[in-house]
Amino acid sequence: MGQGGEPRRAQAYDGELGAAVARAQGGDEAAFAVAYRIVQPGLLGYLRGIVGDDAEDVASDAWLEIARDLGRFQGDGAGFRGWTATIARHRALDHLRRLRVRPRSAALEQDVLDLPGPRSTHDEVLENLSTERALALVRGLPRDQAEAVLLRVVVGLDGPSAARVLGKRPGAVRTAAHRGLKRLARQLGVEGVTDDGSRTLGEST
Amino acid sequence: MGERQDDRGAADGRRRCVHPGATASGTAGTADRAGLEELLALVLRDPGGGPVDGSEGEKRAVAAFRAARDTGAHRARTRRRDDWRQQRQRRAARSLRATLTVAVASLALGGVAVAAIGTVGSSDDVSAARPTVRASASAAAPGGHATAGPADPASAPALPARPATAKDTAARCRAYEKAGGKGRAMEATARQRLIAAAGGEDQVGAYCAHVTATASPPGRTARGTTPAPGTARAKARSEGTDGSPGAAASNGTQGKGQDGGQGNGQSDAAKPGGGKGP
Numbered sequence: 001m002g003q004g005g006e007p008r009r010a011q012a013y014d015g016e017l018g019a020a021v022a023r024a025q026g027g028d029e030a031a032f033a034v035a036y037r038i039v040q041p042g043l044l045g046y047l048r049g050i051v052g053d054d055a056e057d058v059a060s061d062a063w064l065e066i067a068r069d070l071g072r073f074q075g076d077g078a079g080f081r082g083w084t085a086t087i088a089r090h091r092a093l094d095h096l097r098r099l100r101v102r103p104r105s106a107a108l109e110q111d112v113l114d115l116p117g118p119r120s121t122h123d124e125v126l127e128n129l130s131t132e133r134a135l136a137l138v139r140g141l142p143r144d145q146a147e148a149v150l151l152r153v154v155v156g157l158d159g160p161s162a163a164r165v166l167g168k169r170p171g172a173v174r175t176a177a178h179r180g181l182k183r184l185a186r187q188l189g190v191e192g193v194t195d196d197g198s199r200t201l202g203e204s205t
Numbered sequence: 206m207g208e209r210q211d212d213r214g215a216a217d218g219r220r221r222c223v224h225p226g227a228t229a230s231g232t233a234g235t236a237d238r239a240g241l242e243e244l245l246a247l248v249l250r251d252p253g254g255g256p257v258d259g260s261e262g263e264k265r266a267v268a269a270f271r272a273a274r275d276t277g278a279h280r281a282r283t284r285r286r287d288d289w290r291q292q293r294q295r296r297a298a299r300s301l302r303a304t305l306t307v308a309v310a311s312l313a314l315g316g317v318a319v320a321a322i323g324t325v326g327s328s329d330d331v332s333a334a335r336p337t338v339r340a341s342a343s344a345a346a347p348g349g350h351a352t353a354g355p356a357d358p359a360s361a362p363a364l365p366a367r368p369a370t371a372k373d374t375a376a377r378c379r380a381y382e383k384a385g386g387k388g389r390a391m392e393a394t395a396r397q398r399l400i401a402a403a404g405g406e407d408q409v410g411a412y413c414a415h416v417t418a419t420a421s422p423p424g425r426t427a428r429g430t431t432p433a434p435g436t437a438r439a440k441a442r443s444e445g446t447d448g449s450p451g452a453a454a455s456n457g458t459q460g461k462g463q464d465g466g467q468g469n470g471q472s473d474a475a476k477p478g479g480g481k482g483p
Contacts, residue, residue: 135249181242
C-alpha cells in the first residue's frame with residue numbers, strides 16, 4: 001500500500017527528473033527549469049500543509065537554496081525529491097520560528113468537521129473535495145501525521161526518504177502516515193466506502 | 206507496508222466480518238487507502254496557483270541557478286545530507302570508505318609494528334656489540350672491571366634486560382637528579398622503582414651515575430680503561446651534560462641527549478677507539 005498509489009505515480013516522472021537534474025548539474029538551465037516544473041507542485045503542496053499561505057514565499061526561498069547547492073546533490077530523481085523536500089522543510093521551519101506561529105489553528109478543525117455522509121462513494125468525495133478543504137483536513141492532523149502524509153502522498157517520497165526528510169525512523173513515519181490517512185479517511189467519510197465500494201476501488205488501482 | 210495493512214485489517218474486526226480472509230480485507234484496505242492517497246495528491250499537488258505564478262517562481266529559481274553556476278557555486282563538495290543515492294549505493298560507497306579506512310589504519314599500525322621491530326633490533330645490536338667492547342676493554346686492563354664500583358655488579362645481570370628498561374631507568378635518574386633527591390617532585394611510583402632498582406635510597410645517586418655512564422657509550426669504554434670508577438662516572442656525567450646545550454637542561458634537550466647517546470652507541474660499537482678519546 002505504501003508503495004502503491006502516488007509514490008508509484010511519482011516514480012513515472014523520476015526518470016525524467018533524474019535526467020533533468022543530471023543535465024542541470026552539468027550547467028543546463030533549461031533542464032533545471034524542467035526539474036523545477038516536476039518538483040514544484042508537490043513541494044508547494046507540502047509547504048502549504050506546513051506554513052499555509054506563506055508556502056509560495058518559503059518555496060521561493062527553498063528554490064534559491066536548491067539552485068545554489070545543486071552541485072552538491074548526489075542521487076536520482078527520487079533522491080532529488082527528498083533532497084528538495086528537506087531543504088523546503090528547513091526553510092519552512094525557519095519561517096515558523098520567525099513567525100512564532102503554530103502551523104495549525106484549532107479553528108480549522110471546526111470547518112473541517114462538516115463531514116459528508118458515511119455512505120458517499122469515492123467519486124462523490126472527489127467531486128466535493130476542494131483543495132481548501134483537503135488542506136484544512138490535512139492541517140487539522142497532528143503535525144507529524146500531516147507531514148508524513150504530505151511527504152508520502154503529495155511529494156511522492158517512499159518511506160525511507162520521508163523518514164530521512166523528517167529525521168525520524170522509517171517505522172515511526174510509516175505509522176504516522178498510516179494514522180493520518182486513516183483519520184483523513186474517517187473525516188472524509190471514505191472509510192464507509194470500504195464496505196460497499198471496495199470493488200470499484202480495487203479496480204481503480 | 207502490505208503486511209502492516211494485513212495486521213491492521215486483522216485487528217479491525219469489522220472489516221474481517223465483511224470480508225472473509227485477512228488478505229481480502231487487506232487488499233480492500235489497500236485499494237481504499239490508495240484511492241484516498243490518489244485523491245489527496247490530485248487535490249493538493251497543484252493547489253490554486255496556476256502556471257503564471259509557477260513561471261514567476263521558476264524564473265527566479267532559474268536566475269538563482271544561473272548565478273550559482275556562473276560563480277562556480279556548483280562545484281561545492283557533497284555533504285552527507287546532499288547524498289541521496291539509493292541506500293545500496295550509499296552503503297557500497299560507505300563500505301568502500303570503511304574498507305579504505307581499515308586499510309590505512311592497518312598500514313599505519315603495521316608501520317608502527319615494523320618501526321618497533323627496528324627499535325628492538327637496533328638495541329639488540331647495541332647489547333650484542335657491548336660484550337665485545339667490554340671484553341676488549343677488560344682484556345686491555347684486567348683490573349678495570351673489578352674496580353668498577355658497587356653499582357657495576359647490579360648492572361651486569363641487568364644487562365640482558367637493558368633494551369627494555371634502560372631508557373626508563375635513565376629517565377628516572379634524570380628526573381631524580383633534577384628533583385635534587387627531594388621526594389615529592391618526582392612521581393612516587395617512578396621514585397620507588399628507582400630506589401628498588403638501586404637497592405636503597407642512599408644508593409640511588411651512585412646507581413644513577415652508573416646508569417648514565419652505561420647509557421652513554423663513551424662512559425662504558427672509559428670505565429674499562431680508567432682505574433677509578435669515580436672519574437669514569439664524572440666523565441660520563443660531564444659528557445652527558447656536554448651533549449645538551451645548557452647546564453639547566455630542559456626535558457626536551459635531555460630527551461635529545463638520550464637519543465644522541467643511543468645513536469653514539471651504535472656508531473661507537475663500530476669504532477671503540479673514539480670513546481677513549483678526550
